[in-house]
Amino acid sequence: MQKPCVILVRPQMHENVGAAARAMMNCELTELRLVAPRDGWPDKSNNRAYATASNADIILDNVQIFETLEAATADLHFTFATTARVRFQARETFTPTAAAEATHKKLEAGQRVGLIFGPERTGLENTDLMLANAIISIPLNPEYASLNLAQAVLLVAWEFLRTADQTPPVQMPLATNIFPAPQKDVDFFLQRLTGELEPTGFFTSEDQKPNMLQNLSAMFKRANLTDQELRTLHGIVTAFKPPQS
Amino acid sequence: MQKPCVILVRPQMHENVGAAARAMMNCELTELRLVAPRDGWPDKSNNRAYATASNADIILDNVQIFETLEAATADLHFTFATTARVRFQARETFTPTAAAEATHKKLEAGQRVGLIFGPERTGLENTDLMLANAIISIPLNPEYASLNLAQAVLLVAWEFLRTADQTPPVQMPLATNIFPAPQKDVDFFLQRLTGELEPTGFFTSEDQKPNMLQNLSAMFKRANLTDQELRTLHGIVTAFKPPQS
Numbered sequence: 289m290q291k292p293c294v295i296l297v298r299p300q301m302h303e304n305v306g307a308a309a310r311a312m313m314n315c316e317l318t319e320l321r322l323v324a325p326r327d328g329w330p331d332k333s334n335n336r337a338y339a340t341a342s343n344a345d346i347i348l349d350n351v352q353i354f355e356t357l358e359a360a361t362a363d364l365h366f367t368f369a370t371t372a373r374v375r376f377q378a379r380e381t382f383t384p385t386a387a388a389e390a391t392h393k394k395l396e397a398g399q400r401v402g403l404i405f406g407p408e409r410t411g412l413e414n415t416d417l418m419l420a421n422a423i424i425s426i427p428l429n430p431e432y433a434s435l436n437l438a439q440a441v442l443l444v445a446w447e448f449l450r451t452a453d454q455t456p457p458v459q460m461p462l463a464t465n466i467f468p469a470p471q472k473d474v475d476f477f478l479q480r481l482t483g484e485l486e487p488t489g490f491f492t493s494e495d496q497k498p499n500m501l502q503n504l505s506a507m508f509k510r511a512n513l514t515d516q517e518l519r520t521l522h523g524i525v526t527a528f529k530p531p532q533s
Numbered sequence: 534m535q536k537p538c539v540i541l542v543r544p545q546m547h548e549n550v551g552a553a554a555r556a557m558m559n560c561e562l563t564e565l566r567l568v569a570p571r572d573g574w575p576d577k578s579n580n581r582a583y584a585t586a587s588n589a590d591i592i593l594d595n596v597q598i599f600e601t602l603e604a605a606t607a608d609l610h611f612t613f614a615t616t617a618r619v620r621f622q623a624r625e626t627f628t629p630t631a632a633a634e635a636t637h638k639k640l641e642a643g644q645r646v647g648l649i650f651g652p653e654r655t656g657l658e659n660t661d662l663m664l665a666n667a668i669i670s671i672p673l674n675p676e677y678a679s680l681n682l683a684q685a686v687l688l689v690a691w692e693f694l695r696t697a698d699q700t701p702p703v704q705m706p707l708a709t710n711i712f713p714a715p716q717k718d719v720d721f722f723l724q725r726l727t728g729e730l731e732p733t734g735f736f737t738s739e740d741q742k743p744n745m746l747q748n749l750s751a752m753f754k755r756a757n758l759t760d761q762e763l764r765t766l767h768g769i770v771t772a773f774k775p776p777q778s
Contacts, residue, residue, distance in 0.1 A: 314677055342679070382702065383701075429559055434559075453672050456628075
């Protein structure tokens with residue numbers, strides 16, 4: 289399935305184009321289009337974009353240059369224009385998350401989608417926004433919303449990657465030596481611990497004992513202990529209460 | 534309610550500390566702690582961090598410096614350590630989203646939370662990770678996962694802001710001049726358009742007419758037209774079919 293392309297309109301600094309390419313690569317986007325870059329698009333040997341792209345060269349090698357935003361979006365079926373300021377355009381305004389979800393649906397339906405970003409200082413002009421089908425507005429700190437170009441690309445591209453991502457939100461590492469122990473082993477340790485504590489006077493009264501046992505159990509169960517950790521705990525108990533000879 | 538603090542462990546370049554502060558400010562985080570910055574922490578007048586902080590100076594003015602990560606986390610109740618590489622630590626590993634959601638819950642319960650980031654080149658050492666309660670791993674392009682420090686801070690802080698954010702995922706701008714027209718006005722336009730098209734031969738057959746009307750209706754309804762846009766459309770029809778005198 290195709291990915292959305294990123295369109296940078298009138299970018300000023302080649303360094304920023306390179307940093308944007310790096311952010312794209314982080315998030316598995318590869319197609320970059322430039323509209324009228326201020327300083328043109330020099331050869332690779334003389335192009336500062338490569339200095340900041342941090343090995344995302346393949347994106348820069350395949351960059352497409354257009355004179356106008358119309359030309360850059362001509363083959364696309366849907367475009368989102370990113371803007372920091374909310375403006376009264378009769379366009380639907382999406383959060384980056386909602387835009388990413390809508391983009392996945394359009395791509396699945398075979399549409400080609402473009403993500404449009406404006407020049408560093410000024411952002412997109414109204415005439416640029418008019419060419420987009422919808423707006424992306426990033427809900428940042430309202431008193432401090434300015435992102436540099438590469439960061440704006442990173443956040444929008446990240447939302448695209450994140451909303452496609454199948455990584456479990458929380459996971460335990462699965463190396464065999466840190467696999468959680470079966471609960472019977474945890475229970476056996478708790479029994480041993482209880483038995484060893486019994487003669488020490490730890491359980492101050494029979495009334496309190498069930499409550500104290502419950503607390504001990506909660507603590508060790510919650511830790512989701514591994515085999516190795518249980519062995520360590522047994523070792524601690526043994527160190528305090530050596531087997532009587 | 535308190536926000537999480539950001540802890541940068543052994544940062545190398547002051548410029549990167551400044552850029553991280555800017556990313557924090559974008560996402561409404563304000564408390565920054567540094568552990569053993571490589572080049573110390575010079576006075577404001579001589580500190581390159583301020584050059585890249587882009588007016589997030591207040592964060593840098595209030596930065597706290599610690600000699601060790603233990604000291605920097607001593608007053609916190611829960612810490613997440615961010616790492617690019619997955620390592621076999623017996624720690625739960627969270628996506629940035631899941632970590633953000635867990636952080637909100639802990640903050641609501643009155644806990645203080647820290648987000649720990651390692652030095653630019655090497656990331657956190659295992660001895661640093663041992664001090665954290667859980668790990669954040671950012672699921673980027675597995676073949677191109679390297680983020681610079683400020684971008685890593687931006688993504689983790691963005692997830693914190695995003696998951697607290699109440700911005701509607703999609704919205705229409707609400708200026709009065711672009712409020713959607715009442716549907717009766719849209720229907721009136723459709724009737725007028727149909728009436729004007731009738732004598733032109735547009736409706737090629739009576740059989741096809743209901744279908745064609747449905748298509749016209751779908752198109753103009755889907756556009757969720759404003760009053761102004763309806764006036765424009767009426768103007769177009771009038772331009773083609775001037776009222777007969």
